[in-house]
Every structure is written in C-alpha cells, then in structure tokens.
Amino acid sequence: MSLLNVEDLRVTFDTETGPVEAVRGVSFHLDRERLGIVGESGSGKTMTGRSILRLIRPPGRIEAKRMEFDGIDLLSVSEKRMRQIRGNRISMVMQDPKYSLNPVMKVGAQLTEGLRMHDGAKGAKAKQQALDMLEAVQITDPERVFHAYPHELSGGMGQRVMIAMMLIPDPDLLIADEPTSALDVTVQSEVLAILDRLVRERGMGLIFVSHDLPLVSRFCDRVLVMYQGRVVEELDAKNLHGAEHPYTQGLLNCLPKFGGDRQPLPVLNRDAAWAE
Amino acid sequence: MSLISIENLFVTFGEGSQTVRAVQDVSIDVAAKGSCGLVGESGSGKSTVLRAMCGLAPVASGRILIDGVPVPEPRDIAFTRRVQMVFQDPYGSLHPKRTVDATLSEPLRIHGVKGRDAKVIRALEDVGLDPRFRFRYPHQLSGGQRQRVAIARALMLEPEILLLDEPTSALDASVQAEVLNLLNRLRAQRGLTFLMVSHDLAVIDFMCDDIVVMKQGQVVEAIDREALAGGRSTQQYTRELLEASSYVEAAAG
C-alpha cells in the first residue's frame, strides 16, 4: 500500500465572482520516494501541497474522492488529530526562512518547542536532540546556532534550521515548498544535498514543490507537471527530455542555454486545450 | 571610448561600527550600444552599483562618467533623459493606485512632453501590450505584463542607457523568455546600452557580451562571453557559478 494516496483532489475558492478552482482533479500516489510537483505561478502546485496538510483557509475548500495517508483518511479526521499528524508525521518546509522562523524566539527554543509539545521530552534531552539535528544538517557550530536569533543567520543557514526543525519529529512525509528558491545558487545545491541525504537515510516520502523543472528532475524520482490546476504530464525524472506534452517541452526550451546562440528564446504558446 | 565608465567606486552604508562596505573599488566600462552584465549572489553589491549610478545609493568615493563627463550630483533632469532603470520586482515597482496610463504619462508630464496620448499608446505597442490594458491598474495585470509596463515606462523618455536590475527574477521561466526577447529586440531597434544585473549566469550570458562577476562588494573577474564559454575563466568562484548554472543543461540534455 502506498504511503499517500490522493484521488481527484479539488481546491475551490468561493469568491465574489463565483467559485474559482485552483486545483482541478489531481490524483497521485506516493511511496517512500521523492516526488516533484512542478508548475508556474498559479498552476496550483502550492495548493496541492498545502491541501495534504489541510492548510487551506476559508474561503478555500478541499474536496477529493480519496486522500489517505498511511491508512488515515485525511479528509475526515478531526482537527485535533490533524494537528498531531502535522509536524509529527507530515512536515512542511516553506520557501523563505525569513518568514517561517519566529523572529523574536531563539533558534534553540523553536527547535525544542515541537519536541516538548509532541513527545514531552525534557530540557537537556530535547536540547541534545536538537543539537544532533543541527549537526545532521551540516551546521558546523550547532551550539552557537542554537543560541542565535533567526536574523543572525544567513539565508542558507536559516533554511537548514528549518529543515532540522521539520525533521526532528522524524516524519514519514516531508512536503518541501520551494525550499531553495530564496537561496543563492551555490548555497542551493548544498541545502538540496543535505535534504537528499536525510530523506534517503530516513526512508521518508518527499513531495518537492517547485517552479524549476531541471532542478526538480535532478533531485526527484518522479515529476508531476501541473498547468492551471491539472496534472498535464507525469514523468520519470531521468527521462526529462522524453517529455511529450508541449507545455513541459516549452518549459524546458524557454530557459536560456549557457553558451548558446543569441536567437530569440522559444516562447511558450499556451494552448487552451492544455487546461481542459 | 566607453559610454559608461565607473572608476574605483566605493559605496558604504551606515557609520562607525555599523559601516557596511557594499561596493569596494569597482571599475566597469561599457561601450556605447554595448551590453554588460553584473553577476553575483545576494550581498555581492551588484544591485548597489546600479543604484549608485542613478543616485539611489551614496557614492563614498570613485567616479561615474557618462560620455567622459562625471554625472551631476544630485542627478539632474537631463540625466534622467539619458539613463533609466527597470527594477527587479514588477509587483513593487508600479504605483498600486495609478493606472498604466498614469504611470506611463508621468515621465512625459514631468518633462513637459506634448502628444502624450499617442506616445503612451505607441509605448504599449512597442512592449507588446494591447492598448486595452491602458487604463488598468497594476493588480489587474500578470507579472509579465507588469514588467512590460515597467520597461515601457523606462523607455518613455527615450534614454540611451537602460539599467536592468534582475528584470526577470520574479517571473516564471516562460515569461522570462518573453521579457528577455523583448529586451533584446528593443536594444537592437533603438541602439540601447544595457547594464544588467542578475544572479543567473545563464541569463547574463544570453543577454550580455561583457560579464563582470562580483562577490562581497568586489569584482572577482571581468570576462567576455567567448572567453567564459571557452573555459578561459581564471577564477575559482566564476567556475563555481558556472557549474551551478550548468546543471540546467545537464538535466535538460
């Protein structure tokens, strides 16, 4: 049985001008593997990731034929049970550490907060666990970072702390929403390597949400390409240039090639039929 | 002779122990109708160089010359007719309470140019926007459309020099391609001189002939496009950046 099963997921926002569907019938399943969800802004990729944790605020609504995580029906469990699942069994890493870390709390306090809440771990033990985790995300001086405030850390450092925080409860599934988009390219690859190693070692499932198709395919096993709330193509990551859908091909071709000629870049001609 | 010469530029923010040396001893030359790209990671001071050029950041020492003449301090109205800038974030660079029409006709109004209606409509056509967008507000436009408006605004006064501060980093890849093509077409048509900043070496490589790599406020290496492509870069840092952006092709085949 799969770790996560999603069938016909729909996210609808009721607005003044009528309902707007951000996600329109997305189905996928996930084992302990790395799945990429790729699309441009407005494709519904972030909403898909968030709806798994039921993190859609009203006026948004989540509907699905099936949304099961490890035998638990995520659509029907109580909000209380959902809170236990969030963080403990499914974690989420957001785009920018600047906004997802509490600016007035020391890193250490934020790291151990989850431990104390979920497992009731006591001070010294919780701290040791947090320090171990900081080391696991290749922070060389965990003691200093533990006592630092978020603004004293660089972007790459902050994102490592975020990853550490999300992995401390040892979740079964990690949802990473553009975890490296706010980082510099050289830092990006380091953070990705850390994430990659941890996911492999711990045998977690990973959903990697990003706009960057080449990046995702380098890093994941399978890739879902989304366009206007639908999955237009599911790809084996190794087989990226075997993409058949014109949208996926367009996404790949429109990137400037290093050292290429100076011909105008191929532009995506959006076909209304893709959204059908 | 170069159109833009930046000589030994230093920019510092703050005072005393809080001093931040954002740009240290940077010299750049751009030939008329040329295109020069500044590439570097966040905190490298690349955007600060552009902002110092147009008087938005304080010059601690060094000189900025256009056509061999030092730029006036503060920048005068004649300077604004020669040099214009396109900002990174099209969501933040357009006044949220002004229509496209108001945004585009403002520079004409400031400079007392006649025939504003016709000029606004032509400017929209030049950047590939339908004239029906003319009376819309920024929030009614997509990111790519906003950036087209921002480019049109920068071109309203028909400048020779366009400073581009990460003009596509807030856009989707497919929209980035459209905007880059547009910028290249406009440059060819109008004989513009570009000084462009980006964190993306592939974008700079596509747009610019001369490439300046910056790190922590200093120039690491100035290299032309052919030399970079031919692997003649002498600096380790440049090669790291190159590697980080080359995986794109590796993945795409």
Place this chain on the structure above:
Amino acid sequence: MSVLSREWLLDPSPKSRGQARAGQIYLGCVRLFRNRLALTGLIVVLALVVIAIFAPLFATHDPVAQVLQDRLQRPLSPGHILGTDEFGRDIWSRLVYGSRVTLYIVLLVTLTAPVIGLIIGTVSGYFGGWTDTVLMRITDIFLAFPRLILALAFVAALGPGVENAVLAIALTAWPPYARVARAETLSIRSTDYIAAVRLQGASSGRILFSHVAPMCLPSVIVRVTLDMAGIILTAAGLGFLGLGAQPPLPEWGLMISSGRKFLFEQWWVATMPGLAIFIVSLGFNLLGDGLRDVLDPRSSGK
C-alpha cells in the same frame, strides 16, 4: 443616453481617460452600495446634510423660543415629539437646527486637521534628517498635552465662539494624523515605484503630493472617521465650559451639558442630543470603513 450605459462604464478596455475615470467612480459607488454597513453610514450622513440644509422644513418650533409653561415636557407629548427642555424649547427642533452647527464643525475640522497632519507627516517621513526631527518634536509637544486642555488654551487666547473652537480643535487634532502619515511614508519612500519616479526627474513636491500622499490617504481617512465622535464631543466640551458655541445656539454638546442637571428626573433632555451624537458618529465611522475599501483599487477585482 446610450453613452452612459452600464456596459460603457464597465468596459474593461476604456477608450479614453474620461471613460476610465467614470468607470472607476461607478465601480466605487457599486462597491459602496454593496456594503450594507457603509450604505447605512452614507444614509445617516446624507440625512444629516439634508436636515441641516432644510432645517426650517423639519423643525416644528422655533429652536430658541422659550415657552416657560411647557417646560420639561415628556417625549411624545402633544406637539413635542422628543419633549422640551428646561426653558420649554422643543428638543426636536433644537436638534434639527443643531445639526447645522455639528455639520459646520465637522466639515471645518475634517478640512483642516487631516490636511495639516498629512502635509507634516509626509514631509517629515520623506525628507527625514533634521526636518523629521524638528517636525516630529513639535508633533510630540502637541501630543503630550491633553487635547481639551490645549484647545482650552487656544480658545482662551482666541476668544470664545464656534469658529475659534473649530480652529482650536483642528490645531490640536492634527498630530495623530501626522504620525500615521509619517509611518506610512517611511515605508512608501523606500519602494521601487518611488525610486522609479525619482529617476524620471520628478520634484520632491510632485512625489509627495501625487505619489506618496495618495497612499497615506486611506489610513488617515479611517483615522478621521474614528475621531469624528471625539471631535463632536470636544466641541461639546468647549461649549460646556462656555468657550465654544454660546447659548442659546442649539449646539448638541451644549444641550447635553445643560440637560445634565435634570438627568435623573428628566432623562430625555440630555439623552436625545446624546443619541443624535451617537447616531451621527456611528454613521461617519461606517462610511469611513466603506470609503477605505472604495479608495483601494486593489479591492475591486478584475
């Protein structure tokens, strides 16, 4: 007239500036009317204006004529729908004529205090440095005094009367607006759209008045409507102390203070003008909330 059709107004791609502006105004009205509470506020304020203009038509009695044998009549007594006060004057008629005074005070204060505040706040925030320091210390000095005491001092210097009371209130009411405008300006001045217009060679005055000030306006307007009740009450307070409106002028605050003496036996004398102030303040507050939404084009949707 086919030109002024709904389609013409709502045309997503207007042909001219005029059409675009008309469409904006129309959309603004639609939004204001769709918002029930704002509409209620608008009706209250419009009612106040109509009553003030046509006071003689609404009043049943002379607001200053004293009929001592009819003094302190209960509400709903024959001929006096809201009762009479201690001099036998009809309270309804006094409220009707009093609306003129109230409207006059409100109009004058809202035309002066927020404008002063907006100018000082935006100039201070935009230029920074010593301009900011000097202007903000002056603002602090004004803020440090209780408003009524400061107004008292001004009126004492200027002499009693409605105009001087208004002037005194305006002179004491601007500091909060200056603070709000300055805070907004500080974040606006570092945005790219201000940098862009500076790069186009715009003068500081142009940037301040046509680019910065419109962004500060919504928060100032909301603040003004929230202060409206306070302004009416300060005017009343000055009247009570004999420094604002002078008897027998039917000013609402003055009416409350004179009714205070009979509050336990003849509650209506003070309650009726109190209710009037309450309804009018509420009306301004609701309208202000609605206006804030209308003034923000982002709320209009596509």
